[in-house]
Amino acid sequence: MTELPRKTDKKLGLVIDLDICVGCHACVVNCKEWNTGGYGAALSDQNPYGDDPSGTWLNRIHTYEAGEGADTRVVHFPKSCLHCDDAPCVTVCPTGASYKRADDGIVLVDESMCIGCGLCAWACPYGAREMDLAEGVMKKCTLCVDRIYNEAFEEVDRVPACVRTCPANARHFGDLADPTSDVSQMVAARGGIDLMPEQGTKPVNKYLPPRKGTPIGEALPAAHRPGGEDDLSATGFLGWVDDMLSRFG
Template sequence: MTMLPKSPPGAKKLGLVIDLDTCVGCHACAVSCKEWNTKGEAGLLPDYDKYGAEPDGVWFNRIHSYESGAGDGCRTVNLPRSCLHCEDALCVTVCPTGASYKRAEDGIVLVDADKCIGCKLCSWACPYGAREFDEDAGVMRKCTLCIDRIYDKDLPQAEREPACVATCPSRARHFGDLADPQSKVSQLVKKRGGVDLLGELGYRPTNKYLPPRKATIPTAPREAPTGAASGIGGALLKLLDRALSR
């Protein structure tokens, strides 16, 4: 059913909180995601032209690096981009088959690979570019929030979190229930002023991003670029340079 579900009272809103201040852009989450999901319940995550000139494949998580600001305020911002499990998920309502759906109990957006006809309309409806087409299976694929990990009772409690969160070496990724104002993730969003990506489009994403903070440790002033050496030493160096360049 591609109507958006009416969540029962007390329903969870599972999602990620990603800290843009501490993300170092190492791509470990993307690799870990690929590794887990390529052997997960949904089957292989395809790769095309693996060892060729134009390698390509399906990834649920892509890491971009940007430069923001200018001058002294200039900094690198790394942005891990994956499905944000939106509350107003247009990818779900446009689906003609019911393959694309949002779970009422926890808000996770999934694709039923057995129903998907591969029309790709859902990927057009997603402003985040979070859905990628599986050319091998002919169906759409997307982040599952590692639904096969987070509910796996065979795993120790501490490991019941998405692979990307478990692997992040800088602890920039957090997983939890964003419907519960007392949860660790909700508290983080409150404390750090978590934001929506592309909030103006009105998809109401569940995942939140914590903006980069202003540096509190003063950075040393940059050294002035050293010009040509002067004096007798400079003359000698010039001579040496000329002799060696011959």
């Protein structure tokens, strides 16, 4: 049913720390690895070994540069479905294949009902939905529904594949409706933000902005700053050598 639930008891989602992500793409690869054999159709590739390879991915990392001059920052930016409270991809679906679960807020596609019209991908501002060109159905992040409730797994593995695999611990999973959860506290402490709040989608996933860094100049030891070597003055024996060499210089 494409009507959104008025309220979901839980809001399961991700918190992504942009200060920590190193852009290694491990979450991208593990997402594809897990989900190509998990929920629904496999994630196909087109022309994978040719000149122009492409394929279906549910999680992608972009890299941006922000700021000017010495304050410029490079930020690696993982992006997957944000499981929005007001998910526009769900309401535009003509068949009822897209839905948001009332109990945990996860946005899913019932692939057996999807006609592959692509309208949900047009409605999503985040690029979270990709049509699988081999299957002709829409694919998206499932928040690894087939892992997080899977009692055959050990507790530590009952998190989305991207979270489990992140070597830098930049991705966190939890209930964002519960103010006492780790993820909610992280968001509160670091001022977690919504992407494109002006689109009115009310995303559940939050991003933790990079902390204020030290400007490039100040982060360096004195000798390594631009023009720094001229200011050095050695003392003792090395001072004498420096003095002697300067006389012949």
